[in-house]
Amino acid sequence: MGKPGAYLEVDRREHAMRDARESIADYGELALPLASEEQRLQASRCMYCGVAFCQAGMSFGAARPSGCPLHNLIPEWNDLVYRGALTNPFPEFTGRVCPALCEAACNLGLHDDPTAIRDNERAISDYIWNHGEGPLAMEPVDDGAPKVTVVGSGPAGLSCAWELARRGVHVSVVERADRPGGLLMYGIPNMKLPKDVVERRTKLMGSCGIELRCGCDVSDTEVAAQLLDESDAVVVAVGARQARCLAVPGADAEGVVLAVDYLTGATKALLDGGEPAVSATGLDVVVIGGGDTGTDCVATALRQGAHSVRQLEFLPEPPRERRDNNLWPEWPAIRKDDYGQREAAAVFGNDPRTWGVDTLEVLTTEGAVAGLRVASLDWSDGRPRRIEGSEQVLPARLVLIAMGFTGPEAAVFEALGIDVPERGATHRLSDRIWLAGDCRSGSSLVVNAIADGLACAAEVAASLDR
Template structure:
């Protein structure tokens, strides 16, 4: 715990952000840092709650509650409060390979299940986590570890997102020779191209960790698509085990008239092009500059599209959500320790509101069709309000007659989630898929129908959180290690 009665003495405080109108002028991370004294006060708020739920990592009503990698949160909160930063760092690294990633982009289900959150704002777990790892980098505590003995076993990890990197890190520490394949030109998967630079700095944070792993012996092969650039026959011949961490990159599409018009793009294509442009100093292949942008879909991806559009200099941006507007406070059917389904204003909406004078989100809105300008380009979309009704036991949206509206747009971004992994590689490997199109692999051993071929992360469980991807990568690494050696000491 932190300080006795600390939760009564100190209010929840998080680092100040750079002002929205200032930060939209660049692509730098926008969170400021807190002083060590202020961080100790926040650590002091951690209660001696007897049964902490913050590190449970369970699913309640289909939503994550607590930390899926079971971070030892009360312990490192206490260490921070007492000024024992090295001990806090050691505890943090017992469960999390990449706290600098989760401390920036995880939605913090740990805070949603914090016991203090029953009566007061929860402990600032996410910020303390990020502060611990950044302090450790500053102090030189994060150093490449020499692997004393190599097993002689070779493992191919396909995909360099958080699941693939976590698995590679663990398997390398176990002494195996690990090669990570990535079809994009840079390593990092979702971390590199799926999350904008202002949320997760690519050179200073992502590449820093990749460089460290490379120094420890992990081999990376960017720009190499397994099944195309690197035949599957060669993969199976040269490696003793294969771990598929390709992610759930097959986006959910919008089946409406006008979908194929020029100017309609999947959100991830837009974000990838935007980040590549930032990294190379070039113009993005898909640009929002001077365009009326409509983002269809909420969630983190939708928010990132809003923020990216603003930084690229869009004329205006609107975000449409088919779900109703969330309440300001927990409802009776959403009790603690469930994730609080309440209204949140993320960085993108804050920036749009500062620039445009209002929150860009419109709720309970369905897109009915996309309208042609007469030259094959989008000029507007037709929408209508929806009400949610029960039909044959399922709650579904139903258009409300008379609420149809035409909304101008010349760039439409589809941010409606993902369906599962792409099938081409799986078919070449002969790996079975589930009815949901995810890779069919055991929840205990991560094995597929092909001996020596394993799967983890979003490719196996479907679209999920970065912290679940790390959980799966670590767990799959244990099973690959067990498969190769007959036992495992990996945590």
């Protein structure tokens, strides 16, 4: 398997990133993949451990499991990359945007830098798309096959549809937006996941007989009734789209915008031409939320030419090293410096984040944002306490809310005549209605959504004797 002991000779090397000063000038992909020979050497670092935690996907009850939730056969891939014998059906999304739970659970990471598994995955998929006819297509489904409608074309809906079709089911995917892909299309920015990568996958699915219908809103009761009428089963994979809102005076002012709406407008403008629905050009921008979505907003605002960008986080600054109760192979809950922060530092000279900040009020002039009143929080005893005298007013003309999501929108469930499911509900909601992805688990990760779509498809197919 691979090259025994190579990890003693070869240091970890990840893909490079475009220089921050250059990358903020466009929406082109950030990652600069390694040359194939270098990637091969990286793959050789895999130790082929006896117990490979990287592929375990053990949750320990945490949001980010330890190891790959898709149980990808990671040592085998690394070996395939090393030997130049490449094959893998579905890695182009996770090879770009997965936080790489597998790397955090890599045995080599205990004593050294882990194997660069995500880059190896991307190398496999790029090779297939660039050197072959694309991933293997599937046999057409026979006429008498059962029919399933999947509502929502995010990673959960797409993986569910793919697996159902593979098991001989007629699948239609209906989608409210004008393009398929869910947050892969309208959410994650082009710099991280180029939209042609999403489009070539959905086109391939179409050519395999999976019908993809956009502009179809299933929260319309007539549409929902028709889908139920014409399908043997309906899988709801509508994501956790209900955003957590800012509950302070002035939060309804013009210029307070939800992150996904803002990012959707930016991607639409990139793909369709024209101006984005909301632009940060020349504005003082404050992003509320220190997570990945907030970082995507920071990076997008920089590209639009914001006058200033700040990113506020309610929680305290995470430690630089694992805490004693955050043991390997759990996901390390440590401070992460991502592309948005690096780019902001290149433009403005400093990291845009401030931790431990509470937003008290959106100040307005004639109904539009004019500033943000905030206070600092003391977390020293583990609970937030407002620090007396710490109040200040930040300049702001655009406030982007990236405070997470509370769950799925209710309307689609109401239209289908069922209760809004609790987080963590079973896949099966009723005789013919099923649930997959973030609308089941709460907002999560692409890799978890793909895994959940596959798991749901297996249950649906079994119920249809497929």
